[in-house]
Amino acid sequence: MFVVTGLDDQDARSRARQIEGRLNAMLDTPGRQRTVKAVPAASPPGAWSVSVSDRTMVVVTLADAQDAGVTVQVLASQWAGLVERALARAAERRRSAGSRFITSIQSSIETAFVRLLESAIVVIPRAVAAALVIAAFWTLASFVRWAMRLVFRKFVSDLTVENLIKQIGYYTVWALGLLVAAGAFGIEPGDVATGLGLTSIALGFALKDILSNFVSGLLILSLRPFQLGDQIIIGTTEGSVERIELRATLIRTYDGRIVSVPNSETFTSRVTNNTANPVRRALVQVHADYDIDLRHCSMVLANAAGSVEGVLPDPSPSVRLVQLEKDELVLELRFWTDSRRSDFVATSSNVRLAVIEQLRKAGIELPSSDLRVALTKPAD
Numbered sequence: 001m002f003v004v005t006g007l008d009d010q011d012a013r014s015r016a017r018q019i020e021g022r023l024n025a026m027l028d029t030p031g032r033q034r035t036v037k038a039v040p041a042a043s044p045p046g047a048w049s050v051s052v053s054d055r056t057m058v059v060v061t062l063a064d065a066q067d068a069g070v071t072v073q074v075l076a077s078q079w080a081g082l083v084e085r086a087l088a089r090a091a092e093r094r095r096s097a098g099s100r101f102i103t104s105i106q107s108s109i110e111t112a113f114v115r116l117l118e119s120a121i122v123v124i125p126r127a128v129a130a131a132l133v134i135a136a137f138w139t140l141a142s143f144v145r146w147a148m149r150l151v152f153r154k155f156v157s158d159l160t161v162e163n164l165i166k167q168i169g170y171y172t173v174w175a176l177g178l179l180v181a182a183g184a185f186g187i188e189p190g191d192v193a194t195g196l197g198l199t200s201i202a203l204g205f206a207l208k209d210i211l212s213n214f215v216s217g218l219l220i221l222s223l224r225p226f227q228l229g230d231q232i233i234i235g236t237t238e239g240s241v242e243r244i245e246l247r248a249t250l251i252r253t254y255d256g257r258i259v260s261v262p263n264s265e266t267f268t269s270r271v272t273n274n275t276a277n278p279v280r281r282a283l284v285q286v287h288a289d290y291d292i293d294l295r296h297c298s299m300v301l302a303n304a305a306g307s308v309e310g311v312l313p314d315p316s317p318s319v320r321l322v323q324l325e326k327d328e329l330v331l332e333l334r335f336w337t338d339s340r341r342s343d344f345v346a347t348s349s350n351v352r353l354a355v356i357e358q359l360r361k362a363g364i365e366l367p368s369s370d371l372r373v374a375l376t377k378p379a380d
Contacts, residue, residue: 019058020111023087036084038076048076050083057083122186129184137177145170167221167246209264210247216263217246226273231341233272234261254341279312280339282348285322286331286355289367294321297364298331304358305335310347312336328367 010018041049041059048060060076068075148166221244226232230241232251239253248260274280284305288297298319305317315336323330333355337347359366 022055022057023083036080036087038073038080046072048072050076050080052083052087126185130181133181133184134177137173137180141170141173141177144173171246209262212264213247213262216267217244217248220244220249220263220267221246225271226276230276231274231339233274234266234269237261274341274344275339278339279336280344281334281336282344282351284333284335284348284351284355286333286359287325287367288329288331289365290329292329292364294329296362297359300358300362300364301331301333301355304354305333305351307358308347308350308354310337310343311351 036050036052038048038050038060041047041056044059044061046062049056050058050060058079060072060079062072065072065075070078145166148169152165226241228241228244231239232241234249234251237251237253237259239251239259241249242252242258243250246263248262249266251259251261253259286301288294301319302317305311306313311317312335317333317335320332320334321329322332333351335351337344356366
């Protein structure tokens with residue numbers, strides 16, 4: 001029927017519920033003559049009251065009149081007319097038990113829809129404003145990340161530092177955007193902090209893995225045990241570091257797949273960085289017979305490795321006798337090459353080919369398994 005505001009000792013919702021209760025109690029006495037009047041109220045000063053059969057239904061205050069843009073007396077007269085018409089219409093509907101039942105249902109439905117409409121009038125504009133704020137800050141965060149990428153490409157060559165600062169800047173703008181959007185929706189940041197404080201234990205358990213990955217991501221980006229482009233081994237995963245995010249580390253395996261390893265697992269696991277140094281030692285094992293000239297064979301193996309492109313002259317290739325087997329000797333040819341896997345694997349393969357070729361040229365035979373079949377003649 002009309003809109004009421006809150007009082008000093010009572011909010012608007014409680015005041016509206018109180019008025020509804022008084023009107024419903026009045027309607028529960030059918031057949032009673034009801035006289036609606038608007039008269040000056042005893043308190044607060046300057047207020048008027050709307051009474052039904054000398055029973056006060058609502059007190060019209062100066063605040064109500066100011067919101068309506070009229071005087072207290074005029075507003076009290078308007079509300080008295082609305083109450084009188086509403087009571088007459090309700091009394092007409094409540095002449096029988098069935099009518100009262102139907103009226104009660106209609107009243108409940110009307111009240112529910114009115115409250116829903118009032119909530120929608122308040123919530124929808126706030127939701128639209130919050131959505132616009134989020135969209136604006138998403139655009140701003142994307143622009144900040146793009147601008148940082150341009151700046152760092154000119155002044156900073158460290159991709160890991162660039163990635164760290166870009167992500168911190170991006171998520172900082174997002175956090176500010178969420179706070180502003182919460183304010184646009186009508187949620188005070190202090191209330192959000194209080195709510196988070198009250199539910200911190202539950203959130204801690206629920207977000208334990210997410211927070212662990214987030215903190216581990218910051219530590220990885222700060223301590224930098226590896227960088228973008230490094231070739232590492234984490235558990236059973238081996239490949240090149242494609243991207244270090246705040247949640248996970250993306251690794252491109254050598255067969256072209258992308259593996260997302262959670263940062264908490266990356267930070268607590270044993271990580272082998274194959275490209276931490278620019279060069280890496282490779283090993284090739286050669287099996288030889290006992291009757292060969294070991295010094296001559298070792299020289300041939302070292303020269304074979306030194307002749308391959310990609311093998312570093314310093315440190316020079318070396319040969320070690322590492323095993324005395326029952327039927328053969330095991331020699332280990334060591335040489336240094338580029339630590340990148342593509343160069344490492346290709347160079348190791350070329351060294352093996354050169355070893356076989358040089359051993360054959362030097363007349364040094366590689367051991368081979370002989371298969372002898374003995375036939376026995378049955379006794380007569």
